[in-house]
Every structure is written in C-alpha cells, then in structure tokens.
Amino acid sequence: MTKERLYLYDTTLRDGQQTQGVQFSTEEKIQIAEALDALGVDFIEGGWPGANPTDSAFFDTRPQTRATFTAFGMTKRAGMSAENDDVLAAVLNAGTPAVCLVGKTHDFHVERALGISLDENLENISKSIAHLVGQSREALFDAEHFFDGYKANPAYALRCLHAAAEAGARWIVLCDTNGGTLPAEIGRIVGEVIASGLPGDQLGIHTHNDTQNAVAGSLAAIDAGARQVQGTLNGLGERCGNANLVALIPTLLLKEPYASRFETGVTREALAGLTRTSRLLDDILNRVPSRQSAYVGAGAFAHKAGLHASAILKDPSTYEHIDPAAVGNARIVPMSNQAGQSNLRKRLGDMGLKVERGNPALTRILDLIKARETEGYSYDTAQASFELLARRELGLLPQFFEVKRYRVTIERRKNKRNEMVSISEAVVVVTINGEKTLSVSESFDERGSDRGPVNALAQALAKDLGPYQSVIDGMRLVDFKVRITQGGTEAVTRVIIDSEDEHGRRWSTVGVSPNLVDASFEALLDAINWKLLRDLAPAESAALIDA
C-alpha cells in the first residue's frame, strides 16, 4: 500500500517562545533549528521577523536547512495595502521560502479585537495571501480561533478559509487558539471543512494543550483528513503549550493506523535521537527534564513494581508498549520498597553484578532498602545511592576516602559597604590512604553573594581529594531538591542531588536526616563516591557473585 505524506510543522521557535519565561537567544535558536532539521520535520517556523531584535537577527543568520524555513506574521492591517504594510514587509524581508500569516476567522474577534467589518477582514486575508504568492513564497494561512469561530458562525469561518485558499494558500491551518476544543469536536469540524470543498492535503492542525488534549486533538484532525500537523518540542507554547511533537512523532511512526498509513520526513534512525533532542531543549531552557514525559521521560520505561520487574526480566514486551531504544530511551528497573528479588537482580545485573537467586545478600539488600525507605530514603529516583548501598552489602565498594568530621558556620555581618551579608564557611577533614587533609571553603557566587552552607560544604569536600581530585574536577551539581518527609514517626529532610560529569553522565543520590546540612552532605558524598567508582574501579564494577 502506498503511504500518504503527512507533513510535520515545528513552531518551537515561534509559539514555543510565547511560553512564559522562555526567551531564546539567536545562538539557541540556531542550535534548536539544527536539531529539528536533523530530526526530520518538514517546516521550521523561526519566529516573527521584525517583532523583536532576536527574531530579526536569527533570520539574518539562520542555518541552511533541509526543512522549509518559515517566517511568521499577521495579515495586513485594514486601511493600507499589503505592499504598504510595514509589519508584513518585515516578515517578507526575511527572505524565507515559506511564510505563515495568522488571520482572524471568528466574527467576534474581527469586530471586537480588530474593530473592522467582516468583509474588510476577508479582504485582508485574501490580499495578504495573494501578496505572498506574488512574491513566490509558499503561503500558509493560520486560521486563528477557527474552531470557536466555526461554532459561532460556520458560514463566516469557512468563507475566511476559502478566501485564503482562493488567493493561493498552499496550506490552511485550523487553529484551536484557546485550546478548549475536545478531540471529537475537532475531528467532526475538520470533516465538515473537507466537505465544504477544501481537500485534506491542504489542511493543517494547530492545537493548544489547555485541556491536556493537544496531541489527541491533532490525531483526531489527522483521522478526519488533515495532512499537516503543527507542534513544538516538549509541548512548549503559549499558556499550557502546543501539541507536543515529541509525543506525536513516535505515535505517528510506531502506532497503528498511522505507521502503515503515513510517511513523514522522520526516519527510524532520526527517531532514535528523539530523547536526546528533547533533553537538548530542556538543557537550553535550564529545565530538569520531566521524568513522566511520554516516550522520552527517564521514567517512561521505569518498572518499579516487583510483579512488573519479574515479567520484564522474562520478556520486556510484557510491560512495555514499544522498545525504548526506538526513541533513544532506556529501560530502568529501579529499586524501592515496591521491589522484589527480580528488580534487585536486574538492577545488579545492569551494574555488571550477576548475583544468583537465593544469595542471602539479596534478602539483606532488599530488607535494607525497605527499612531505609521507611526512614525517608527514596531509591527509585536515586539509583546511584542504591548502587553504592548494594555494593557495600556485597563487599564490592572500595573505600576511596573517609570523612572524619565536618563543620559549617553561617555568620551574618556587615560588609565594607555597611550592608548586612551572610558568610557560610565549611571545614571538612578526610583521610585518604591514612593521610589526613583539611579543606576550608567559603561560598560565594561571582557577584560575591553567599551561596549558602550546602554549597560551602560541597566546595570544601571537593577541594582537596588528593589523588582523586582530577576525577571529580569535571563533576557539577545540576539539581538539588529538598523535601520534608515522614521518616518513621519524625519529620525528616530528604535531599536528592543530581550530578553531571564531563562525559554527559547524570546520576542522582539521596541523603536523609532531620538536619538539612547532614542530609545534603550524605547525598554529596554518595555523588562523589559514585563518580570515583565509575571512573576508577571499572574492574571491580563487574563481578560475579555466586550463591
């Protein structure tokens, strides 16, 4: 069966940038555009040239892409010609092969927001699109508020679409701008648009996630016949975001009926880079990747419950809807109080430790995990701490150094400018191969502000580890989470630290104590020990333990 072409249109750099708190630099836009091109989307909407200096600079320096580069703008304003509209001119001056113009299709918005007549709006649409076509650009019309407009005044909303089509628009994109239309209604309305004479291969869908249905709404539109789908990486976008291409793309490539029916520009090889692309965006945004993201989240293939892990070991398809490698993700079988021997043996196996069923160490480790989780530890998110705990029980954890004591002080005093400031100072004493070292550190950022006692402690601990110093120099702390939790009968503090190294490896460690500094120190210590274990003890990392 010949497959139909389905076009993917990315608007991370335009609608994604409309997310509160997101402001890409030109360099970041270039990096994202290159990643999108490698992924295989068909269109990259780069922003609105002329709307702000960054977008204008980006279009001046944009990378060469296989994807069709698209500039975004709005239809001409009433009372002037398309040729004389300076906002439209700036969009065209970006020189992109495609241009997408947003225009009103809801009568209420025409009269209330634009304050013009319904006929003037129709003329604005058709004259603007004709102007793009006259300039030999591939013209796209984003039909703003289309679904709400269609429900209020179907005849007028359809006239807007047909005006754009007759003026030469290659694509008419039906936008659920306010994000409130549910999938079944989207499907029905797309069907009615096609019945009005606009073919599905001229229709696109642009949804927002205000009811958490943006992906479902996009699929409903495709089911009804639309052949272009718009979205963003990680679902970035105005308010609650746009349809998440990172969820849509694997669905279209791996799930039926889409996989057999459609061809997109994304190859299976590129799909295997999807997790990396999603994390690249989080990295640029300085966000911690959501563990629960469909397909690409760190938890998307995490099998926590003992019953699941037992079956996964026999056949991964028992609890997995796809092979995680297809999207560049990985299976994990975390340890926690929900685990049985199967989880444990699988996790130990991943660490290179083959422990036979029935080995008494398995029961000891399981009991220890369950007891410590009752105290407030959480090992399913802190797998590096779990590994250290298991190795310690198996007698397979080298002691790189020993902490003899540490102290943290916080002083509040006046500085030279007579301002009250805090100064945190930490002292850590460790012995390495019988030799004692003492490190002292004060904690400041580049502006001289105190970064707190935990930071001072981290700096002191990592300041002088003698022969191990070069191994830990490339480590950095990327996230620090504190929770007050119930440990036994008392409230305790749980600290989870995420660390990263020069090889791009990430690992999480946990510490628990009624005292925040002690909990942080424990997690910090685990983070350093795990790094030393990985880099210095690969031989000890793999071992065979018999019953």
Ligand SMILES: CC(=O)SCCNC(=O)CCNC(=O)[C@H](O)C(C)(C)COP(=O)(O)OP(=O)(O)OC[C@H]1O[C@@H](n2cnc3c(N)ncnc32)[C@H](O)[C@@H]1OP(=O)(O)O
């Ligand atoms: C649904 C969407 O997400 S569409 C994308 C929206 N994106 C953005 O708005 C981000 C970029 N926008 C901007 O930087 C600015 O809004 C600009 C540069 C485009 C315009 O700035 P300003 O000229 O100061 O206008 P302002 O933002 O206050 O208002 C928009 C104007 O465009 C008009 N307008 C809105 N949509 C359209 C349209 N489709 N066609 C013609 N005019 C329109 C509005 O009526 C308003 O004009 P008015 O003030 O005379 O009533």
Ligand SMILES: CC(=O)C(=O)O
């Ligand atoms: C054009 C657009 O972003 C919208 O209508 O949501």
